[in-house]
Every structure is written in structure tokens, then in C-alpha cells.
Amino acid sequence: MSASRKLASFRLPPLPTVGELIKLYNLRAEKQLSQNFLLDLKLTDKIVRQAGSLRDAHVCEVGPGPGGLTRSILNAGATDLLVVEKDTRFIPGLKLLSEAAPGKLRIVHGDILTYRMDRGFPSNISTPWEGDPPNLHIIGNLPFSVSTPLIIKWLEDIANRTGPFMHGRTRLTLTFQKEVAERLTASTGSKQRSRLSVMAQYLCTVRNCFTIPGRAFVPKPEIDVGVVHFTPLVQPKIQQPFKLVERVVRNIFQFRRKHCHKGVEKLFPEACRIELTQEMMQKADVDPILRPTELTIPHIKALADAYAHLCSREPSLNTYEYREELGMKHLTRQKYAPMDTLMDSPSSAPPSPLQPC
Structure with a gap:
């Protein structure tokens, strides 16, 4: 039998079930860490299948916990699995899995928000950005508390081709609260269309794979969970720096029920x-009375390009933040509270902290 056939047919030896490990090590899901265990290996196998073939693959699993998803990844034929776990209580159970799969499972005790994943894999697995994605996958049943900041961090890494995306167009298969999964994949005009929709879809092909009912988790969360797959695009649909795009989109969607020009206004002093x-x-040639949810990616691209042009003409716009101006006005009102009437008059209004025009 060839080496690849052996890898493809690898199965873990008999082990205690995930439920038995939880009892053995007296593990309890921590509510403050938004932990929910998925014990059904049929469901963890189904999540792993959404990633595509893992034969001979390098995989990073985020927050493996008691190791249910970890088992499914190993059984799918991954040759190198790096797990990043913040909670020390799960390390003994993961070490048991590591011993059952010699040379295949590496354990990092650390925080995925700060861990340098680009250093976790050999450079020879890299592929050109314009070519096929590398045989490297990120998979995780994410705690709800970190799922949104984590995907925003990775989207920025995709835009800059840094972190795990130094190796090429690394694919991600992740779980989110159902409503977050719906936002990530929402189409133009839908009620779920949001900042997340635009930020994810201008950089990736995003697919909402399936929904896991909350009752499948221990303890049962109040909401269902969606599995989402991301494949970075060869060319992003907006050719502007991530921070600039994020600023435009964030301001537009802060008034999602109003006309889009209301949010655009807050980009300027x-x-x-x-x-x-x-x-x-x-x-940008965009109708100012469109709602944010009605804006297509080409609309956002045109607005980002127009904003970038204005920033190049007035560099001070790059550092302007409406919320900071609002905060300074609030502090001024507090400082001069007895002089409210005077402060309200146009002649004595405090100067804007930024006057680019």
C-alpha cells in the first residue's frame, strides 16, 4: 500500500469518547468563555467535510476544547494538525489524542488572537496567490465571544497577505452564531446585509454550509450555529487598503435604516x-438615497475609491474619526455646563479638532 493510501485510511485507535473524557477530567464549559462542546462525531465529521479533502493536509484547529473536531480532522487524513487552545484544562485530553496519533498532532497553549500562525507551518507548503490554494486549512468551532473579532482579523490578514495567508489563499471552515453566519453570507437587499457581509464578500467567496441546532451542543446555547466556509479571492473586489474600506463600510452601516449619504457624511469633519x-x-456616481443594505460591492468600491481620492487630496482625513469629534464635544459641554446657552450660539461654538477644508 502506498504512503498516501496509508494516510488516507488512517483511523484513530479506540479511545474514550469525548463525553467520557469530559467526565474523566471533570471538564465544564465556562460560560464567561462562551464555550459549548459538540460531542456528536457525525456532526464534527460533517463540519470537516465542508473544508474539502484533508488528505496529506496541514490544518490549524482553533479552540479544540475536548477534541471532538480534532478527532474528525485526524480521521479525515490530515498529516499535520496544529491545535491552539487557550484553556489549560483541555491540554491533558489533547495530549491523549496526540499519543494516539504519533507525529500528527501538535499542541499550542495560547490565544489564537495573538498566536503567530504564520510561524506554525513550513514554508514549503506555500503556493502562489494566483494559483490553487495551499493544502493548508483553518478549522474551528469558535467560541461566540471571539468569532467576530477573529474573522475581522483574518480578513485583514487576507487583504495584506499576512499571517496564515503568507502561504497563499488558505481556506477557512468556521462556526458562528447563526445570525452572524447569515450576515457573513447575506446578499444585497436582504435584512441581514451588514458590515460583515461586505467585508467578507469583497475578499472571499463565502458559503453558508449548514446549520447545527443548539440542542447538539453541551451546554445547549440559546441559538443555533452556522458553519461557514471562506476561500480568499485571487483579486479582491475593492483595490484599496483594508483599513480604508473598513472605515467607509463601518460609517455607512452605522445608519443602516437611513439613506447611505447619512453614514458617508460622518467620514468628514x-x-x-x-x-x-x-x-x-x-x-462615485452612487444614488445618495439608497439604503446601506441596497449597496452592491461595486457601489462600495466606487465609494471607497472616491474617498481614497479625497484622502490623497486632504491627508488629514485619514486620521479623522467622527466618534472622537463627538466625544470632544461632549467633554466640552461637560466642562462648560453652566454656559450651555453661550456654547449653543454659533459665534462661541468650539472649533472642530480637524479643519481640512
Whole structure:
């Protein structure tokens, strides 16, 4: 039998079930860490299948916990599995799995939000960005508390081709709260369309694979869970820096029920807000009375390009934040509380902290 056939047919030896390990090590899901265990190996196998073939693959699993998903990844034929676990209580059970799969499972005790995953895999697995994705996968049943900041971090890494995406267009298969999964994959015009929809879809092909009912988890969460698969695009649909795109999208969607120009206005200081908003909307050729949920990716691209043009002309716009201006106004009102009437008059209004025009 060839080496590849042996890898493909690898199965873990008989082991205590995940439920038995939980009892053995007296493991309890920590509510403050939003932990929920998935014990059904048929479901963990189904999650792993969404990643595609894992034969001879390198895999990073995020937050393996008691190791249910870990077992499914190993049984799928992964040759190298790196697990990153923050909670020390799960390390003994993971070491048991490591001993059952010699040379295949590496354990890192650390926080995935700060762990340098680019250092976790050999450089020879890399593929050109324009070519096929590398045989490297990120898979995880994510704690709800970190799922959104983590995917935003990875989207920025995709845009900059850093972190795990130094190796190429690394694919991700992850779990999210059902409503977050729906936002990530929402189409233009739908109620779930959001900042996350745009940020994910301008950089990746995003697929909502299936929903896991909450009753499948221990303890049972109040909501269901969605499995989402991401494949980075060869060319992002918006050719602007991630931070600039994120700023435009964040401001537009902060007023999701209003006309989109309301959010665009908050990209600019009060002194020149109206004229710069009009200029940006006209340059982008976007109807200012469209709702944020009605904006397509080409609309967002045109707005980001127009905003980038204005920033190149007025560099001070790059550091302007509406919320900071709002905060300074609030502090000024508090400081001069007895002088409210005076402060409300136009002649004595405090100057804007940023006056680019």
C-alpha cells in the first residue's frame, strides 16, 4: 500500500469518547468563555467535510476544547494538525489524542488572537496567490465571544497577505452564531446585509454550509450555529487598503435604516461635511438615497475609491474619526455646563479638532 493510501485510511485507535473524557477530567464549559462542546462525531465529521479533502493536509484547529473536531480532522487524513487552545484544562485530553496519533498532532497553549500562525507551518507548503490554494486549512468551532473579532482579523490578514495567508489563499471552515453566519453570507437587499457581509464578500467567496441546532451542543446555547466556509479571492473586489474600506463600510452601516449619504457624511469633519459628502457621492456616481443594505460591492468600491481620492487630496482625513469629534464635544459641554446657552450660539461654538477644508 502506498504512503498516501496509508494516510488516507488512517483511523484513530479506540479511545474514550469525548463525553467520557469530559467526565474523566471533570471538564465544564465556562460560560464567561462562551464555550459549548459538540460531542456528536457525525456532526464534527460533517463540519470537516465542508473544508474539502484533508488528505496529506496541514490544518490549524482553533479552540479544540475536548477534541471532538480534532478527532474528525485526524480521521479525515490530515498529516499535520496544529491545535491552539487557550484553556489549560483541555491540554491533558489533547495530549491523549496526540499519543494516539504519533507525529500528527501538535499542541499550542495560547490565544489564537495573538498566536503567530504564520510561524506554525513550513514554508514549503506555500503556493502562489494566483494559483490553487495551499493544502493548508483553518478549522474551528469558535467560541461566540471571539468569532467576530477573529474573522475581522483574518480578513485583514487576507487583504495584506499576512499571517496564515503568507502561504497563499488558505481556506477557512468556521462556526458562528447563526445570525452572524447569515450576515457573513447575506446578499444585497436582504435584512441581514451588514458590515460583515461586505467585508467578507469583497475578499472571499463565502458559503453558508449548514446549520447545527443548539440542542447538539453541551451546554445547549440559546441559538443555533452556522458553519461557514471562506476561500480568499485571487483579486479582491475593492483595490484599496483594508483599513480604508473598513472605515467607509463601518460609517455607512452605522445608519443602516437611513439613506447611505447619512453614514458617508460622518467620514468628514463638520466644517466641510456637506460639500465633501456631495463630492464623494457624485464622484462615485452612487444614488445618495439608497439604503446601506441596497449597496452592491461595486457601489462600495466606487465609494471607497472616491474617498481614497479625497484622502490623497486632504491627508488629514485619514486620521479623522467622527466618534472622537463627538466625544470632544461632549467633554466640552461637560466642562462648560453652566454656559450651555453661550456654547449653543454659533459665534462661541468650539472649533472642530480637524479643519481640512
